[in-house]
Amino acid sequence: MSVSRALNTPEQVSAAILAKVRAAVESTGYVANRVAGSLASQRSRLVAAVVPSIAGPVFQEMVQSLIAELAARDHQLMLGQSGYGTQKEDALLDAIIGRRPDGIVLGGVVPSAAGRRRLVASGIPVVETWDMVQDPIDMLVGFSHEAIATAVATFLIERGRRRLGFIGGNHERAARRASAFVDSALRGPARGRAVAVQVETVVAPATVRSGRQALGEMLRHQPETDAIFCSSDVLALGVVTEAAARGLRVPQDLAVVGFGDLDFAADVSPSLTTVRIDSTRIGQLAARFIVSRSEGLEVEEAKVDVGFSIVTRESA
Amino acid sequence: MSVSRALNTPEQVSAAILAKVRAAVESTGYVANRVAGSLASQRSRLVAAVVPSIAGPVFQEMVQSLIAELAARDHQLMLGQSGYGTQKEDALLDAIIGRRPDGIVLGGVVPSAAGRRRLVASGIPVVETWDMVQDPIDMLVGFSHEAIATAVATFLIERGRRRLGFIGGNHERAARRASAFVDSALRGPARGRAVAVQVETVVAPATVRSGRQALGEMLRHQPETDAIFCSSDVLALGVVTEAAARGLRVPQDLAVVGFGDLDFAADVSPSLTTVRIDSTRIGQLAARFIVSRSEGLEVEEAKVDVGFSIVTRESA
DNA sequence: TCGGCTTTTGGTAGCGCTACCAAACAATCA
DNA sequence: TGATTGTTTGGTAGCGCTACCAAAAGCCGA
Numbered sequence: 033m034s035v036s037r038a039l040n041t042p043e044q045v046s047a048a049i050l051a052k053v054r055a056a057v058e059s060t061g062y063v064a065n066r067v068a069g070s071l072a073s074q075r076s077r078l079v080a081a082v083v084p085s086i087a088g089p090v091f092q093e094m095v096q097s098l099i100a101e102l103a104a105r106d107h108q109l110m111l112g113q114s115g116y117g118t119q120k121e122d123a124l125l126d127a128i129i130g131r132r133p134d135g136i137v138l139g140g141v142v143p144s145a146a147g148r149r150r151l152v153a154s155g156i157p158v159v160e161t162w163d164m165v166q167d168p169i170d171m172l173v174g175f176s177h178e179a180i181a182t183a184v185a186t187f188l189i190e191r192g193r194r195r196l197g198f199i200g201g202n203h204e205r206a207a208r209r210a211s212a213f214v215d216s217a218l219r220g221p222a223r224g225r226a227v228a229v230q231v232e233t234v235v236a237p238a239t240v241r242s243g244r245q246a247l248g249e250m251l252r253h254q255p256e257t258d259a260i261f262c263s264s265d266v267l268a269l270g271v272v273t274e275a276a277a278r279g280l281r282v283p284q285d286l287a288v289v290g291f292g293d294l295d296f297a298a299d300v301s302p303s304l305t306t307v308r309i310d311s312t313r314i315g316q317l318a319a320r321f322i323v324s325r326s327e328g329l330e331v332e333e334a335k336v337d338v339g340f341s342i343v344t345r346e347s348a
Numbered sequence: 349m350s351v352s353r354a355l356n357t358p359e360q361v362s363a364a365i366l367a368k369v370r371a372a373v374e375s376t377g378y379v380a381n382r383v384a385g386s387l388a389s390q391r392s393r394l395v396a397a398v399v400p401s402i403a404g405p406v407f408q409e410m411v412q413s414l415i416a417e418l419a420a421r422d423h424q425l426m427l428g429q430s431g432y433g434t435q436k437e438d439a440l441l442d443a444i445i446g447r448r449p450d451g452i453v454l455g456g457v458v459p460s461a462a463g464r465r466r467l468v469a470s471g472i473p474v475v476e477t478w479d480m481v482q483d484p485i486d487m488l489v490g491f492s493h494e495a496i497a498t499a500v501a502t503f504l505i506e507r508g509r510r511r512l513g514f515i516g517g518n519h520e521r522a523a524r525r526a527s528a529f530v531d532s533a534l535r536g537p538a539r540g541r542a543v544a545v546q547v548e549t550v551v552a553p554a555t556v557r558s559g560r561q562a563l564g565e566m567l568r569h570q571p572e573t574d575a576i577f578c579s580s581d582v583l584a585l586g587v588v589t590e591a592a593a594r595g596l597r598v599p600q601d602l603a604v605v606g607f608g609d610l611d612f613a614a615d616v617s618p619s620l621t622t623v624r625i626d627s628t629r630i631g632q633l634a635a636r637f638i639v640s641r642s643e644g645l646e647v648e649e650a651k652v653d654v655g656f657s658i659v660t661r662e663s664a
Numbered sequence: 665t666c667g668g669c670t671t672t673t674g675g676t677a678g679c680g681c682t683a684c685c686a687a688a689c690a691a692t693c694a
Numbered sequence: 695t696g697a698t699t700g701t702t703t704g705g706t707a708g709c710g711c712t713a714c715c716a717a718a719a720g721c722c723g724a
Contacts, residue, residue, distance in 0.1 A: 273615065300589055
């Protein structure tokens with residue numbers, strides 16, 4: 033009917049019909065069934081996002097901007113949690129593919145080989161985020177963990193720190209950052225100037241408590257540690273808190289660098305020096321790429337590095 | 349066909365057919381189209397949740413448990429953000445209703461009269477959470493802001509505090525808690541013992557920074573304030589930080605009570621005395637109510653008060 | 665062997681939309 | 695005026711499943 037047009041493309045319909053349809057909609061409280069629409073048009077206007085956990089503060093900002101950006105373009109977000117293990121992930125992927133979303137956003141999730149194949153076979157646009165993987169499934173918006181680790185190591189060494197530490201989660205991404213950090217400290221541009229690097233891992237998701245405990249471990253293994261890079265501001269807050277409890281002065285005795293520039297980073301005491309990522313931009317770009325693609329446009333630059341910056345505050 | 353049965357109710361199908369179907373599925377990589385299934389069966393296996401913002405830490409735990417509980421029952425979550433204003437909310441509600449979810453979970457969102465009508469008219473099960481409103485649309489899982497405010501006021505007064513303060517967001521829920529706090533302090537069970545109560549509001553969502561600023565305001569208006577109840581642990585962290593910066597000892601000079609028992613509450617210094625809500629349980633119950641309802645079961649106790657507890661730590 | 669009974673299987677219709685096409689109508693020009 | 699183009703409107707088919715029913719098959723005791 034013309035009703036479908038009146039609702040979806042009102043500019044293609046005469047004022048008379050438009051008014052009639054609007055009146056009818058108003059009086060009956062009709063809300064078009066988008067399930068039927070999706071089936072007929074092969075466009076669900078639904079985008080799925082998969083993150084390891086929504087509880088960690090890390091992906092919040094990205095998810096928030098995804099939802100906002102999608103809503104502005106009349107799309108909705110379906111959210112899945114993969115957990116930090118892989119077993120549930122493939123089942124989740126199937127549940128998602130079955131819903132035929134217009135796109136899938138992977139947030140810091142590295143799919144298994146099988147999952148990857150299903151994703152490709154489904155033909156659904158995929159945006160990997162967070163991580164500049166070398167061989168993306170489809171589109172990519174992220175930043176380089178290696179580059180960040182190198183920049184932070186150099187930053188600390190140039191400030192005279194020699195016995196470095198890294199505290200991060202026990203998962204892929206953090207591990208990559210850890211080894212790049214160690215590499216850069218010992219063999220990077222500031223080569224030879226760092227004396228030692230110690231790595232401690234904590235169980236994901238990161239908490240203030242695990243940050244406190246990790247500092248204890250760190251000092252047990254390498255008592256003269258004078259700088260620590262944490263893979264989350266939450267961990268950094270724990271390290272700073274534990275340092276104060278042990279009578280260590282930050283930054284004089286111990287420099288601390290966090291990650292994420294979470295909302296509290298500037299306002300705790302000492303304020304946190306941290307790595308800032310524009311997560312909002314990541315969410316926006318991911319949403320735009322997917323919507324463009326599902327509108328049939330070719331997405332030109334489908335591999336974007338959003339970069340990072342080191343925000344210098346009191347803690348380092 | 350029998351294929352549909354083999355996939356959905358395998359116990360109703362002979363081993364021979366089951367094997368054949370499974371083999372075919374395996375070899376073709378077939379993933380059933382749930383959009384078509386939803387349209388035919390009038391069950392989408394999709395549940396919508398609406399929260400003011402996913403960035404605030406308050407709803408995270410609930411959303412997380414919602415996703416987990418729904419996934420265990422083969423349902424997915426669609427997430428909407430209403431913001432802290434009302435204008436976008438009605439449009440969002442329509443977008444949601446159009447998708448014909450099996451249920452809608454409202455997290456701390458009070459719909460407008462028009463929104464409420466559409467919700468009722470849609471016939472979709474609704475669970476309001478977070479707030480024990482007196483006249484729910486449908487089902488309800490929450491706790492009483494008034495009871496909490498009264499309990500905290502009494503708690504502080506019994507500990508000898510006389511000049512109380514309340515810091516909360518500029519929205520409905522916080523306002524209700526604020527006035528109940530003032531009422532209880534001045535006219536409650538501990539009646540007459542509190543000397544003064546001052547309320548400061550901050551722009552939602554709550555941040556550490558706004559907590560710091562609010563303490564400044566509080567002390568400007570009521571310099572002898574000796575106890576503050578914050579409507580979020582994030583605010584409480586800001587208050588504690590600002591107090592330290594001003595040379596106020598917590599709890600000796602100033603008692604601070606937070607809200608939420610967020611993951612950092614036990615591990616910052618001083619650790620936060622706070623109000624604990626079992627948000628995980630709220631999410632679980634909401635999910636169960638909706639799934640049960642959509643399976644045709646009558647939900648017996650559809651109005652649950654999950655209660656709260658005051659966790660006593662160092663800050664008060 | 666046969667009628668009743670239960671279990672398993674296959675066919676048909678239809679969920680509520682949109683894509684596509686054809687018909688009707690309006691506007692423009694020779 | 696009629697032919698030609700462009701715009702608006704309505705009809706039909708079909709998206710890929712599931713509900714429902716009827717037919718077929720298996721099972722039992724008489």
